Amino acid sequence: MRIYMQTLHAPEQPLRYYHLHLQPDLLGGWNLVRESGIQGARGQVTKEHFEDREAAERTLIKRRDMQLKRGYRVVFREGIPYESSN
Template identity: 55%
Template sequence: MRIYLQLPPLEGKPPRFYHLFLHADLIAGWTLVKEWGFQGSGGRLKREHYPDYDTAETALMQSRDTQLKRGYRVVFMEGQRQ
């Protein structure tokens, strides 16, 4: 699952983005990857490991909701629950 969020640009600065995605890891768990920064530049990256898909998906949705409260808007979302 992948969700890409964006804030509108302010005062000549590029828009900010927040990218969330899940992928299976090699130790039978799931990793939630969070990347954020200004569009067109290198962002910051954080990885969080979860033992199963349901827990990882819940964490992804909570992160999405947090960013929506901060004013981000979903630009696209792909994937679905397995």
């Protein structure tokens, strides 16, 4: 499951990205990996661990919705249908 988002292009602002994806771990849990930063530069990576997939998916959707409210738009998604809360 993967979602890649970017801000809209504006000449005075650098293009920013926000990447969310879920990864299964070796012990049956799930990791939500978040990467964000300026396009073309090294980004910041954060990982959250979850015991079950449903909790990880809920958090992924919550994070996606937060970024949509901040002006990001979905550029690429894989593994889940797109649902906007707006």
